[in-house]
Each structure stands twice: as structure tokens, then as C-alpha cells.
Amino acid sequence: MGRRQLVGSLAGLAMIVVGCNSATQGSATIDRADAPVYRASVSASAEESAASSSTRESERQASVSNKAVHTSCEALSSSSVDAIDAVNKYVDAYNNNAQNIGATAGPATDALNHTADLVAGSLSDPLSPELAGALNGWVDAARALAGAISGNASMDDFNAAIGKLNDSKTVALNLCDAAY
Numbered sequence: 001m002g003r004r005q006l007v008g009s010l011a012g013l014a015m016i017v018v019g020c021n022s023a024t025q026g027s028a029t030i031d032r033a034d035a036p037v038y039r040a041s042v043s044a045s046a047e048e049s050a051a052s053s054s055t056r057e058s059e060r061q062a063s064v065s066n067k068a069v070h071t072s073c074e075a076l077s078s079s080s081v082d083a084i085d086a087v088n089k090y091v092d093a094y095n096n097n098a099q100n101i102g103a104t105a106g107p108a109t110d111a112l113n114h115t116a117d118l119v120a121g122s123l124s125d126p127l128s129p130e131l132a133g134a135l136n137g138w139v140d141a142a143r144a145l146a147g148a149i150s151g152n153a154s155m156d157d158f159n160a161a162i163g164k165l166n167d168s169k170t171v172a173l174n175l176c177d178a179a180y
Contacts, residue, residue: 068126073176079115086111112146134172
């Protein structure tokens with residue numbers, strides 16, 4: 001039984017060796033009629049692959065840009081509400097000669113600095129230069145108004161700071177709306 005297996009194995013090995021040693025006769029030729037079709041197929045395949053890759057990269061960049069816009073615009077819209085409410089309480093106390101004007105100045109300054117920090121921290125490269133500039137305008141205006149409040153600025157300086165804050169918010173939120 002063992003001998004039959006050995007003979008069978010040797011016979012199989014001999015067929016493999018003989019089969020691997022035979023060469024095909026002839027010479028390679030190019031079918032000149034098919035060559036342009038082949039070249040066009042390869043070229044089309046390469047172009048299609050490049051276009052597909054470019055499309056995927058564009059989609060990835062758009063996704064990154066959209067995320068950056070949403071992050072920064074949400075930071076502005078959510079934090080600016082609290083800041084403006086705190087400033088309005090300060091203005092009401094100031095206009096009414098309230099005894100607690102100092103109690104409203106601190107929260108207004110803190111809220112303005114908080115929104116400035118939050119928006120500044122949300123800025124990233126994928127934002128358009130125009131939107132980044134508008135958001136930085138908000139940051140600067142919020143810090144300037146906080147400085148005007150804490151520094152007991154004159155009424156004219158305070159009103160100018162309020163005007164810049166309102167204008168910067170309008171510009172930034174309009175650009176945010178357009179970017180969505």
C-alpha cells in the first residue's frame with residue numbers, strides 16, 4: 001500500500017516537472033487594430049479613477065468646511081444671546097440709575113468675554129476668509145465692549161462699542177446663514 005502511494009506521488013511529480021518544462025513556440029505580436037482600443041480603455045479608466053478620487057476629496061473638504069462653519073456659527077449664535085441679555089440688563093440698570101449697576105457690570109463683562117473666547121476658540125482654517133474675518137470682528141467688538149463696561153467708558157464711547165457689537169453680529173450671522 002505504501003509503495004503504490006509512493007509510485008503515484010512520483011508519477012504526479014513527474015507530470016508537473018514535464019509540464020513546467022515545455023515551452024510554447026512562436027513569437028509575440030501586437031494586434032495593431034486592437035491597440036488603439038486598448039489605449040483608449042486604459043486612458044478612460046485612468047481618467048475615471050482620477051475624477052472619482054477628485055470628487056471624493058472635494059466631498060471630504062466640503063464636509064470639513066461645513067463642520068467648521070457649523071461649529072463657529074453655533075458658538076456665535078448660542079453665546080451671543082447670553083452676552084446681549086447681560087449687556088441689556090447693564091444698560092437698564094445704567095439708564096435707571098440703579099444702585100446695583102455694579103452687580104450688572106460684572107456679568108455683562110463676563111458674558112462678553114465668554115462669547116469672545118468661545119467664538120475665537122471655534123475658528124479654524126476651513127472657514128472662508130470672509131466668515132473668519134466677520135467672526136473675528138465679533139470677538140474684537142465683544143472684547144471692546146467688555147473693556148468699555150469695566151473701564152466706565154463715556155456714554156459716547158460705550159454707545160460706539162455697542163454699535164460695533166451689533167454691526168459685527170449682523171454681518172457674522174448673515175454670513176453664517178449664507179454658509180449653511
